[in-house]
Amino acid sequence: MKHYTLFGNPVSHSKSPCMHNLAFLGLGEEALYTRTLLEDGTKLREVFFEQGLMGANVTVPHKEDALRACDEVDSFAMAVGAVNTIVRKGDKLHGYNTDALGFLKALQKFEKDIQTILILGAGGSAKAISVILREAGYDVTILNRSHARLESFKESGFATYTFEDFEATPYDLIVNSTSAGLEDNALPTPKTMLVELLSNAKASIDIIYGKATPFLQLSQNYNLPTKDGSDMLLYQGVLAFEKFTQGRYTFEEIEKYMKRAFI
Ligand code: NDP
Numbered sequence: 417m418k419h420y421t422l423f424g425n426p427v428s429h430s431k432s433p434c435m436h437n438l439a440f441l442g443l444g445e446e447a448l449y450t451r452t453l454l455e456d457g458t459k460l461r462e463v464f465f466e467q468g469l470m471g472a473n474v475t476v477p478h479k480e481d482a483l484r485a486c487d488e489v490d491s492f493a494m495a496v497g498a499v500n501t502i503v504r505k506g507d508k509l510h511g512y513n514t515d516a517l518g519f520l521k522a523l524q525k526f527e528k529d530i531q532t533i534l535i536l537g538a539g540g541s542a543k544a545i546s547v548i549l550r551e552a553g554y555d556v557t558i559l560n561r562s563h564a565r566l567e568s569f570k571e572s573g574f575a576t577y578t579f580e581d582f583e584a585t586p587y588d589l590i591v592n593s594t595s596a597g598l599e600d601n602a603l604p605t606p607k608t609m610l611v612e613l614l615s616n617a618k619a620s621i622d623i624i625y626g627k628a629t630p631f632l633q634l635s636q637n638y639n640l641p642t643k644d645g646s647d648m649l650l651y652q653g654v655l656a657f658e659k660f661t662q663g664r665y666t667f668e669e670i671e672k673y674m675k676r677a678f679i
Contacts, residue, residue, distance in 0.1 A: 417446050417447060417448055418445070418446065418447040418448070418470045419447070419448055419450070419467060419468060419469050419470060420436060420447060420448070420449040420450070420469060420470060420471045420472060420473075420660060421449065421450045421451060421452045421467065421469055421472050421473075422449070422450075422451045422452065422472065422473045422474070422475060423452050423454045423457075423460055423463075423472055423473070423474045423475070423478055423482070424451075424453070424454065424474065424475035424476055424477075424478060425453055425454055425455055425476070425477060425478070426453065427451040427452065427453050427475065428451070428453075430451060430475065431649065431677050431678075432449070432451070432473055432475075432653060433449050433450060433451050434677040435649075435650070435653045435674045435677040436449035436653065436656075436657060436660075436674070437449050438673045438674055438676050438677055439654075439657050439670050439673040439674045441673070442672070442673030443661075443665055443669065443670070443673065445661065447470075447660075452467070452472075454478060457477065457478035457480075457481030457482070458481055458484075460474070460478060460481055460482055460485045461485035461509065464485070464502065464504075464509065469504065470503075470504050470660070471501070471502055471503045471504060471656075471659070471660045472501075472502045473500055473501055473502075473653075473656055474499060474500050474501070474502065475500070476540075479498035479499055479500055479513075479540055480497060480498055480540075482498070482499040482500070482502060482511060483497060483498060483499040483511055485499075485502070485509060485511075486499060486502060486509045486510060486511035487508040487509050487510070488508060488509075488510045488511070489510075489511040489512075490510070490511065490512050490513075492512075492513055492516070492517075492547070492548070493511050493512050493513035495547055496513055496516065496540075496543050496544040496547050497543065498513055498515075498540050498543065498544060499511035499512065499513055500512070500513055500514060500515050500652065500656070501513070501514050501655075501656040501659055501660075503659050503660060512656075512659055513544055514651075514652040514653075514655035514656045514659070515541060515544050515545075515648070515652045516544035516545055516547065516548035517548060517651070517652070517655055518647075518648045518649070518650070518651035518652030518653075518654075518655060519541075519544075519545045519548065519549075519623065519648045519651075519652075520548050520549065520552055521647075521651040522621075522643065522647035522648045522650075522651055523549075523589075523621065525647070526619070526621070526641070526643050526647070527589065527618065527619045527641060529588070529618060530554065530588045530589045530618065530619065531554065531555055531588055532554070532555045532557070532586075532587045532588045532589070533549055533554050533555065533556050533557070533587060533588065533589045533590075533591060534557050534558075534559060534587035534589070534590050534591070534613065535549075535556060535557070535558050535559070535591045535593055536559050536560075536590065536591065536592050536593060536594050536604040536605060537558075537560060537592065537593035537594035537595075537604065538558055538560035538565035538566050538569060538576070539565065539593065539594070539595075541593045541623055542558060542560075542569075542593040543568070543569070545591065545593060545623075546558060546569065546574060547572070550574075556574060556575075557574070557575045557576075557577070557587065558574050558575070558576045558577070559576075559577045559578070559579075559582055559605065560576070560577075560578060560594075561578065561579060561594075561604075561605070562578065563578055566578070579605060579606060579609065582609070584609055584612040584613050584616075586616035586617070587613065587616070587617055588617060588618045588619070589617060589618065589619050589620065589621065590610075590613050590614060590617050590619075590620045590621075590635075591620070591621045591622075591623065592604045592620070592621070592622040592623065592624070592629070592631040592632075593623050595624070596629075596630075596631070597622070597624055597627075597629030597630050597631055598624050598629070601630050602630065603630050603631060603634065604631055607634075610631070610634060611634070614634060614635050614637075614638045614640060615638050617638075617640060618640070618641075619640055619641045619642070619643075620632070620635040620640050620641075620642050620643075621642070621643045621644075621645075622642070622643075622644050622645060623644075623645035623648055624644065624645050625644050625645035625646040625648070625649050626644065626646065627644070628644075629644075632644060646678055650671070650674060650675055650677075650678065651671075653674055654667055654670045654671050654674055655667075657670045657674065658670065
């Protein structure tokens, strides 16, 4: 029986074990996917080999440590500085980032008529999403409440703003990639700014999943097509599973079983 796990802190809330076990079961793979609460991210490689794992996913706050734990990291994961999927090949660990492609797939299935995108937040997920969206040809701008994390975006050539120097010109899509609304009732920007943005937008996405955040609730007041982060989560999982099973199954075959975790 092959063993896979999710490393993170916390991990108890995660849907990933359910998603992957449904796909393993449905596709007849002899494999088990567990969750591993990891406090010290620098121990990831050691724990990986101790548990005899064949692969793993990695969530907050260990995605940068996961990159350092790998022997080989694919170019996209290297560009965003974060690994969320590890596959063991012999005695080497190979690292990938499927979060961003998961987001892109979710967006492309959701809205076709999008060119300009404003990303709220400048954390790890904003980094991954912004790089893949730019590669896919979208015009991407970043707005964050504070300066520090914007520096690396600026160095990569993105237009970046804080609330102080931002002027709310129209954007087709507004993406909330902050954690505002995850465990509180906060909006990701001052309300007047968000109202102006949403009233001129074509659609909005919150990457937080499984709850109607204040951001999504406000978007609905403007009759915008809205989407939470469930599809991003599902698709990053499907893409990770493709890596775990070395491409033996198509995206659709995996999705068919994995999406049952969201019923
Ligand atoms: P990080 O901790 O790396 O970054 C958090 C960002 O949110 C920072 O830019 C921070 O700003 C900003 N922020 C936090 N609180 C507030 C607030 N009250 N108001 C305005 N801005 C705020 O987080 P991640 O990028 O890793 O994750 C962000 C969210 O994305 C989480 O809610 C997570 O659940 C979700 N997520 C969903 C995924 C999915 O598959 N659907 C995958 C990955 C993440 P500052 O720099 O000023 O501190």
